[in-house]
Amino acid sequence: MFGIYLKRELGRRKKAALVIALGLALGIALVITVSSVSAGMSKAQDKVLQSLYGLGTDMTVTKAQSAPTSGSSGGPSFKFGAKSSSSTKQSSDRVMTQGGQALKSTLVTKVAGQKGVESAVGALSLNVTKVDGSFTQGKAKSTTGSSSNSGGQGQPGGGSSGGGQPQVQGGGANFNVNSYSVVGVDVAHQGLGPLASMKITSGKTFTSSQTGTKVAVVSKSYAKEKKYKVGSTFKISGTKFTVIGIATPDSSESTTDLFIPLKLAQTLGDAKNEVTTIYVKATDSKQISTVKKEIQSNISGTTVTTSADLASTVSGSLSTASSLATSVGKWLSIAVLAAAFLVAALLTSSAVSRRVREFGTLKALGWPSRKVTRQVVGESIVNGLMGGALGIALGVGAAYAVTAISPKLTAQMGSTGGGGGMGGGPGGGGPGQQSTQNTLEIALTAPVSLTTIALAVGLAVTGGLIAGAMGGWRASRMRPADALRSVS
Template sequence: MFFTYLRRELRRRRKAALVVASGLALGIALVIVVSSVSSGMSQAQDKVLQSLYGLGTDMTVTKAEAPADTTGGNARPKFRFGAKGNSDDTKQSSDRVMVQGFQTLASSTVDKVAAQQGVAGAVGGLSLSVLKVDGQFKRGEFKQRSGSNTGGRGGYGGGAPQGEVQGGGANFQVDSYTVYGTDVSHLGLGPLTSSKITSGRTFSSSETNAKVAVADASYAKKKKLKVGSTVTIHSVAYKIVGVATPDSGEAAANLYLPLQQAQTLADAKNKVTTVYVKAADSQKIAGVKSTIQKNISGTTVTTSADLADTVSGSLSTASNLATNVGKWLSIAVLIAAFLVAGLLTSSAVSRRVREFGTLKALGWKSGRVTRQVVGEALVNGLLGGILGIAIGLAGAYAVTAISPTLTASIGASGGGGGFGGGPGGGGPGRRTAAKALDIALTAPVSVTTIAMAVALAVAGGLIAGGFGGWRASRLRPADALRRVE
């Protein structure tokens, strides 16, 4: 009897049911879209952060920022070219290997960090930048002016020269790239772990001081390098044994070398720029950070949460909008949808006074009338939930299909921190080499979001039905007898 009457009344009031369901559907669809976009923002931010530190790395330790060197110090690379014979076209080439940020820690710091409570593992790395100048000088030629006297003392004799030097000059190309020295005996930590070897192999534990290198895939393509090729850095030839492709974002460096070789190139024996740390418990990273800062002076500890605070650009702006404006907008729309559904249900009850009064006169109890109204409103809510999920999924699919590109800019936090993996990583150099990435936005919809939508649909139906049912339960049979439609 209950379901028969429910089905008949819903069919008879299709338009009213559709209006209530549509209002709830819009609110639920907005919640789904905002939630999926927020999830996409979070994934995009994770991609940005993964491009700066190795997978499995919880934090990095770098040297605390030193006072600015107003004298220039070793921050300015110098190149010296000497005369090589008397050739008119003398080719010159020189390169300068520099430590990124010019801030280093003693290699013993790695052991000190590894010994701290809560640290599961620590490994050091050395971030370098190479600036190469290559080109040639060309001697100018003296050209006699037409009509000038070249005999006797004219021209080259006393007085001003009767001609001018033409041509000559210098033509040099400047190339810069990054090199990262990695501890080949601990390849489970560090920026190289965020890349996958797509050609050749990675380092072996026995190559602690071997003249071998792993090239980033983009750099290898640009320079036409492959496994077996040779690259020369500061007059030292290195054989490419592998090509690595980053899992997301940009690579930590253009070339990877064994740590000892990188230290030799930069004249930084027993020095590192960054210590990569793996915490024993991922839920206690803040405590491990505090312990390291307390026990090892002169260092800056940076976690992924610290880096997340430095993300700026359109990704950060859109994330803030989705988190703040989107969240409150969703709440406002839901409240409005619930209120509209309740008012429409209550209005429908007012128009059905004669019906409910007659039913009570026939013996229906107030509770049965209330259940009838709540049942109708609950069906309307579920219908609104189905429509809302369909609209929300369509909206999320549209965002993913369009894939709008957002820009994320990363700056160092604290004193020379940052997960020193990327170009400019590991020291104050990170500040002057801010990293910008373009991230395609997606809007993934999770099962949790769908479950939340269903719960909202049920809640909306119960709220509307409860309000309408309360009014229906207060009707008296005498009211129906006095109502003439």
């Protein structure tokens, strides 16, 4: 009886049911869209942070770059010896550590022994500036005066000169400057550190026995720029390296051009038994802040940077859009949803007031108030479920449209201080720099999760219950006499 009556009443009031369903659908669709876009923002931010840290890295330990001493610029210097030949090729590499002040390698073991730390590994970041070119020696030539010069200008007393001072003509210098980043990695622990976020797409990575082997893994972008392939060779300060692998970052772009074994990097950078960054993995990701405090309190003078610290340095359109989605978008969703619930409740209550004769007659036939209320609530829940289904369709469609369009967002990452890259990681500025910026471009997606769908269904039922409760309360207060008074 309940089902038959419900179907008949909904069929009789199609327009009213459609209006209520559409109101709820718009609110639910907006909630789904905002939730999906917010999830896409979080996913994009995770990509940015992964490109800085590496997969499986929870925090980094660095030391702030000390200020240059008086009289020293802290910048690179180059010296070329004088030679007698008129045209001489010159080449010099300047290798400097970057990413903050160097730390003793023994600190890696000390950090690994802290409470809450699962593992720790050190890396050495270097910046190589290569200057090569040639000097060309000029030639001295004498200039002779001309008697036709009017007045003999330039000669004392206006007389003419039979000869002038020799002048050097020609000569000069032509040099190219190339700067690139190199990171020394612990080849025995590549699962943690700068190489953890890279995927070998050609060749192979290091083996644990290649601690002193002159081999290198090159980032894909740098290999393309220099036309390096597996088997290609290059030199750093006279040391010849062989490319054994080409690596592609799992997300965004790599800030490191070359990876070499840590021992060789320490030799090139004159940093024996030193590292610039210690990568740390915690035993429990929920205790990262506690581990950070533990390291800072037990190892003085170091800077511990977590992913939360890095997130605060990300700016650009990604950060702005994320703020809008999490603040303005959510409040807008709540406001629209509340308005949709209110409209549904008012429309349901208004529909009940127009069914006075119907409900009064039902009560006169013996229907109790609870049965009348159940009828109104049932109709409202059905309207809510229809609105939920329509809202899910609209919301999922909008989310897929965002993913299909994939608008580009930029993320500008400045360092947290200390003269290095992000959190002291590879790819930062050279010594003396206190902030660096790296701009990445991220394609926005709007993934729809099952949790979001479940939330939409819950909102649809809630909207139906709210509307039904108001309408049912009004219907339950009607008396059979009301039906007689409504008869004209």
